[in-house]
Structure formats: structure tokens, C-alpha cells
Amino acid sequence: MIAGMESSTHFFTASPPWVMALAAAAIAAYLVPALGARRLADGPTRLAMRAAWVLHLLTVAAGLMTSPARFGFAPALSMTAWLMLTVYAIEQQLYPKLRAVGVLSVLGALAVLLAQIFPGKPMAVHASAWLPLHLALGIASYGLSAAAVVHAGLMSRAERRMRSASNDESGMPLLMLERLTFRFVAAGFVLLSATLLAGLLFGESLYGRAWVWDHKTIFSLLAWMAFALLLVGRSRFGWRGRHAVHLIYAGAALLLLAYAGSRFVLEVVMLGHGS
Incomplete structure (x- = not known):
């Protein structure tokens, strides 16, 4: 039991005070649009989101630059949330009426908080440069993939509002949302393919072991198959609407389980049983 408790501290070591201060500032900045998105004007909301975006980036960088650098499921989710918010910030410059700030700011705050609670394990000092x-x-x-999920949700909402003849708060036409959604799916599929190929060809130099059929590999391949099926179905059979959205959700869920899910089990569930 004592050994289990000692190993659990390996993952729950507190971050340095200055990193925790950055994280607290990022969370506070995210909470401004999260709690007042409907009451605040566009100017203060965008200013708060930009401040949160910068502070979130600094928090992620600080976690990687502290000695020893730590990484795990929560930092991975934090980086994912930051990338998703980056995509949203770029899109909002092109489509000012795009409205997803409330949900995204809540997700950003939760991601930053989670990364502070579960900072992960120290990365190997002699890891491959690649x-x-x-x-x-x-x-x-x-x-x-997360951006594709957000756009799929907006697409579903726009479709429901169009059927009920109500105004769409996203401010983007349904066809535009659909086009953007599949572009994100295609781009994510290309990067996932490159990630899997690198693991297959260079796994031994990257991780000190060859390709292993573990949970991470299986869920990653299942996610790859789901996205491949969706893209082929879209190209050959014109898949769209509800069936396409469900496949996007399924692929993203499998991808989430691949790394974040498996690392959560190793870093939290298994250590909890060990203690």
C-alpha cells in the first residue's frame, strides 16, 4: 500500500507556484466569456478570450519547460483544447458571427484545471529527438478532430434551426459549416495517418520498442478506420447530415480513448487501485 501511495505522488506532484499562477489567470480569463457571453459585448468577450488564449499557451509551455518536463493525458487534452481555440480564433476573423465562445471557454478552463491536477509523468531524459x-x-x-466535432455540433444545430425555420445563431450557412467540418476531418485524418505511420516505422527509436498491439494502438486504428470510412463515404456516396455527424463523433471518441483514455487508466485508475 505504501509503495502504491509513493508511486501515485509520481503523477500528482504540484506544479511550481508561478505555473499555478499562470493556470489560475488562464482559468479566470476563460470564465469571463463562459459566464457572461450573452451579457458582454463582443469587444470585452474577445479581449478575455485572447488573454485566456495567451495565458493557456504560456501554461502549456511552462509545463514542458519545467524540470523535469511532464506529460500525460491531461496536458494532451490541454494542448488539444488550445489548438481548438486557435482554430476558432482564426475562423472568427473570417466569420465574425460565428458563436461557440461559451462552450469553448468552459472547455478551455476545464482543460487548464485538469492539467494542473494531473500533470502526468516525467518524460524520458534520453528520449529520441524525433x-x-x-x-x-x-x-x-x-x-x-476536436475542431471537426465542434463544427459537426454547429452543423447539427444549424440543420435543426433550419428545419424549425428559426434564426441560426452561428451566423454561418449550413453548407459552409459542412464544408469546413469535412476539411477538418480530412486534415486530422492526414495527421493521424502520419502519426500511425511514424509509430509503425520508427517505434523502436521513438519509444525503445517496436510496434505493439496495445489499447492505444487498437483505438487509434479504429479511429483511423472510422474517419477513412467517413471520407470514402462522403466522396463516393455523398454521405452527409446525421450519419456523417455520428461517424465524426465516433471517430473522435475512439481517438480520445487511444491516448488520453489509456493514459488516464494508467495514471489515475491503476494507481488508485495500487494505493
Whole structure:
């Protein structure tokens, strides 16, 4: 029992005070639009989101630059949320009436908080120089898949509002949302393919072991198959609407289970049983 308790502290080591201060500031900035998105004007809302975006980036960078650098399921989710917010910030410049700030700011705050509670385990000192690139590809595929999920949700909402003849608060035509959704799916699929291929060809140099059929690999391949099926169905059979959205959700859920889910089990569930 004592050994289990000692191992659990390996994952729950508190961040340095200055990192926690950055995280608290990021969470506070996210809560401004999260709690007052409908009451605040566009100017203060965008200012708060920009401040939260910068503080979130600094928090992510601080977690990687502290000694030893730590990584796990929660930092991966935090990076995913930041990438998703980056995509939203760029899109809002092109489509000012796009409205998803309330949900995204809540997700951003939760992601930052979760990364402080579960900072992960120290990364290997003698890891391959290519490992950061491999992790970056995986996180980027996470972020683009998350963006696809957000747009799929907006697309479903726009479709429901169109059927009920009510105004669409997203401010974007349904066909435009659909086009953007599938672009994110395609881009995420390309990056996921590159991540899997790198793991297959260079797994031994990256992680010190060859390709292993573990939970992460199986869920990643299932996610790849779901997105591949969706893209083929879209190209060959014109899949769209509810069936396409459900496949996007399924692929994203499988991808979430691949790394974040498996790491959560190892970092939290298994250690909890060990204590």
C-alpha cells in the first residue's frame, strides 16, 4: 500500500507556484466569456478570450519547460483544447458571427484545471529527438478532430434551426459549416495517418520498442478506420447530415480513448487501485 501511495505522488506532484499562477489567470480569463457571453459585448468577450488564449499557451509551455518536463493525458487534452481555440480564433476573423465562445471557454478552463491536477509523468531524459515531432503530430490530429466535432455540433444545430425555420445563431450557412467540418476531418485524418505511420516505422527509436498491439494502438486504428470510412463515404456516396455527424463523433471518441483514455487508466485508475 505504501509503495502504491509513493508511486501515485509520481503523477500528482504540484506544479511550481508561478505555473499555478499562470493556470489560475488562464482559468479566470476563460470564465469571463463562459459566464457572461450573452451579457458582454463582443469587444470585452474577445479581449478575455485572447488573454485566456495567451495565458493557456504560456501554461502549456511552462509545463514542458519545467524540470523535469511532464506529460500525460491531461496536458494532451490541454494542448488539444488550445489548438481548438486557435482554430476558432482564426475562423472568427473570417466569420465574425460565428458563436461557440461559451462552450469553448468552459472547455478551455476545464482543460487548464485538469492539467494542473494531473500533470502526468516525467518524460524520458534520453528520449529520441524525433519524439516531440511525433507527439506534435498526434496532438495536432487531436486538435483538428476536436475542431471537426465542434463544427459537426454547429452543423447539427444549424440543420435543426433550419428545419424549425428559426434564426441560426452561428451566423454561418449550413453548407459552409459542412464544408469546413469535412476539411477538418480530412486534415486530422492526414495527421493521424502520419502519426500511425511514424509509430509503425520508427517505434523502436521513438519509444525503445517496436510496434505493439496495445489499447492505444487498437483505438487509434479504429479511429483511423472510422474517419477513412467517413471520407470514402462522403466522396463516393455523398454521405452527409446525421450519419456523417455520428461517424465524426465516433471517430473522435475512439481517438480520445487511444491516448488520453489509456493514459488516464494508467495514471489515475491503476494507481488508485495500487494505493
